[in-house]
Each structure stands twice: as C-alpha cells, then as structure tokens.
Amino acid sequence: MRDNRITSQELMALIRVVRRSHRGQEGHLELPSTGLTGTSSNLRVRISNLDEHGRVLVLIDDVSEAQRVDAIRRDFVANISHELKTPIGALSLLSEAVAGASDNPELVKHFAAKMGVTSHRLTELVQQIINLSRLQDANPLQEFELVSLTDVINQAIALCLTNAESRKIAIDFDIQEDLKVFADKEQLVMAIQNLVENAINYSPHNTRVSIAVRGEHEKIEILVKDQGIGIPEADLERIFERFYRVDPARSRETGGTGLGLSIVKHVAANHGGEVKVWSRPGEGSTFTFTIPRSKLPSKGVD
Structure with a gap:
C-alpha cells in the first residue's frame, strides 16, 4: 500500500477478476523486500465480492515465516536421513561380514568391534538430534535457576575425560571466582x-x-581454547550450521555428528547470549560463549 492505494499489480489483477466474475479468488503473491534484510514477503491472498458496486474484501496473510520454518524442517529431515544412512548401512554390511566369517573367530571379533564403534556413533547422533530438537522446542525460561559456573564446567569436563585421556590431551580450567548466573544448568x-x-x-x-x-x-564469557588444526576463514561463518563439517574425513575419524556447535549456538541464544570463534589454520581455535549475568532471554533461534 502507498497513500492508501494498492501498488501490487498482481493483487489488482486478482481484484479485477473478482469484480468481473463476482466469485471469490485465492492466490499467492511474492512482494520484493523494502527493508534492510533483502528478503521478500510471501503472502496468501483471499478476495471476496461484497456487493454489486464493486466493493471487495481482501484478506492478506503473511506466510513468509511459516514457509521459512517449513523449509528449515524439511532441510533438517533431509540431513538427518542422509546422516543416518551411513552408520545404518555400515552396520548392515558388518553384520553380513560377521555371518560370512563365522568359521574365523578373529575376524568375527574384528567385525564385532567395528559394529560396536558404529553403534556408538549412531547412538551419539540420535542423542544429539534429540538434544537439538528439545532446545528448539523448549521454553528457554522454564528451567532457569541460579547456578555455579564452577559446577557446570566441572561436570562438562568430567563427561569429556575419557575422550581426552585416550588422546593424551590435558584439560586446564582457570576461574578466579565461583561466578553464578541465572541459567538452565543442563x-x-x-x-x-x-x-x-x-x-x-x-x-x-x-x-x-x-x-x-x-x-x-x-x-x-566462557572461553575454550585448543592447540588444534584451526579453521579456514572461509568456514568460520558456517561452522554453527547443522551438520556442517570443516573436514568431513576427520569428522568420520573422530565420530563427530556435525550437530555439537549448532547445539552450542541454540543454548547461547536461549540464554540471551551468543557464541563466537577465533581461529587460524595451524594456530588452534578459541570459542567464546557469552551469556548475560541475570538478563533472561526473549527468544531462541531456529
């Protein structure tokens, strides 16, 4: 609308059809962006004839957000299907290999061990999918309480110790005082x-x-710094996307699901904060997880 006049030619065309035919019409329109986002608006339009004088009722519903969310969900399902195929296919092949090696105990043990590793990765992937789904559906204000960051970080470290010890990696934790924050501890x-x-x-x-x-x-701010391989600059903006991997081959080697950093991003958003990364190839990475001391969040992310 501009100066109380309809500027969309497509909408005016639908109105003219209704006036001529005296029959209601439905349609979809895409309007170009007039703001800074650069995104267009998708509108569902319903037009009904009111009387013989050409007056019509126009109902416009902006379905842009619903379509965007639907596209995200479809993309998520497609990614999940793709990610689940690999370990499930591997388990199928390994089970056939075990059956074919029934007269060779050593080969059976070898294939059984591989099945165990693959099963663990599949379990981890499913759990990460469940975690991400809960974060997206949860009310971020529901479980907030005053929590100790020392307790939070010590619990997180304890869950990582087995992996760290197997790779001979030491975990250092430095905190000057036991800071407390309103948060969902889990x-x-x-x-x-x-x-x-x-x-x-x-x-x-x-x-x-x-x-x-x-x-x-x-x-x-909670900073996690490593002495690892680093992240190329071209990948920095995408590493928080679901299922995005900087090095797919290394992710398969380490058992990464491609969902961990996306989960971190959602947790930060649920707390009214953010997560950033500094990294250079060969110089390691530093992730900075920032949340307000007491400010409660208004909404999360998709």
Missing part, C-alpha cells in the same frame, strides 16, 4: 561439553585444551 553443561569435545576431537595428541571464565559487568 543446557549449559551440554554446551560446554560440546565445545570441549570439539576442541579435543580437532587437536593433536599430547596437547592442551584450556577453559577460562571472565566476568565483565553485565555478561560472563
């Missing part, structure tokens, strides 16, 4: 665990992962 533990696991998985053996906490005025 979500925070999940986020820090994913950051630490990510640091371990992409670091060489016999290196260190460092965790530090800084309290600055109205916000708290």
Whole structure:
C-alpha cells in the first residue's frame, strides 16, 4: 500500500477478476523486500465480492515465516536421513561380514568391534538430534535457576575425560571466582561439553585444551581454547550450521555428528547470549560463549 492505494499489480489483477466474475479468488503473491534484510514477503491472498458496486474484501496473510520454518524442517529431515544412512548401512554390511566369517573367530571379533564403534556413533547422533530438537522446542525460561559456573564446567569436563585421556590431551580450567548466573544448568553443561569435545576431537595428541571464565559487568564469557588444526576463514561463518563439517574425513575419524556447535549456538541464544570463534589454520581455535549475568532471554533461534 502507498497513500492508501494498492501498488501490487498482481493483487489488482486478482481484484479485477473478482469484480468481473463476482466469485471469490485465492492466490499467492511474492512482494520484493523494502527493508534492510533483502528478503521478500510471501503472502496468501483471499478476495471476496461484497456487493454489486464493486466493493471487495481482501484478506492478506503473511506466510513468509511459516514457509521459512517449513523449509528449515524439511532441510533438517533431509540431513538427518542422509546422516543416518551411513552408520545404518555400515552396520548392515558388518553384520553380513560377521555371518560370512563365522568359521574365523578373529575376524568375527574384528567385525564385532567395528559394529560396536558404529553403534556408538549412531547412538551419539540420535542423542544429539534429540538434544537439538528439545532446545528448539523448549521454553528457554522454564528451567532457569541460579547456578555455579564452577559446577557446570566441572561436570562438562568430567563427561569429556575419557575422550581426552585416550588422546593424551590435558584439560586446564582457570576461574578466579565461583561466578553464578541465572541459567538452565543442563543446557549449559551440554554446551560446554560440546565445545570441549570439539576442541579435543580437532587437536593433536599430547596437547592442551584450556577453559577460562571472565566476568565483565553485565555478561560472563566462557572461553575454550585448543592447540588444534584451526579453521579456514572461509568456514568460520558456517561452522554453527547443522551438520556442517570443516573436514568431513576427520569428522568420520573422530565420530563427530556435525550437530555439537549448532547445539552450542541454540543454548547461547536461549540464554540471551551468543557464541563466537577465533581461529587460524595451524594456530588452534578459541570459542567464546557469552551469556548475560541475570538478563533472561526473549527468544531462541531456529
């Protein structure tokens, strides 16, 4: 609309059809963006004839957000299907190999061990999908309480110790005081665990992962630093996307699901915060997870 006049030619064409035929019409229109986002608006239009004088009733419903969410869900389902195919297919092949090697106990043990590893990766992937789904559907205000960051980080470290010890990676934790924050404790533990696991998985053996906490005025920063392979600049903006992997081959080697950093992003958003990364190839990475001290969030992310 401009100066109380309809400017869309497509909409005016539908109105003229209704006036001529005296029959209602439905249609979809795409309007170009007039804002800074650069995204167009998708509208569902219903037009009904009111009387013989040409007056019509026009109902317009902006379905842009619904279509965007639907596209995200379809993409998510497609990605899940693709990611599940690999371990399920591997289990099928390994079961056939076990059956074919029934007269060779050593081969049976070898294939059974591989089945165990693949089964563990499949279980981890399914659990990460469940975690991400809960984060997207949950009310971020529901489980908030005053929690100790020392407790949160110690719990997260404990969940990562087996992986760290197997790779001979030391985990250092430095906190000057036991800071407390209003948060969902389970979500925070999940986020820090994913950051630490990510640091371990992409670091060489016999290196260190460092965790530090800084309290600055109205916000708290949790920094997770590794001595790993680093991230190319071209990948930095995409690493928080679901199922995005900087190095797919290394992800298969480490058992990464491609969902960990996306979970971290959702937890930060649920707490009214954000997560950022600094990295250079060969110089390691530093992830900074920032949340307000007491400000409660208004909404999460998709």
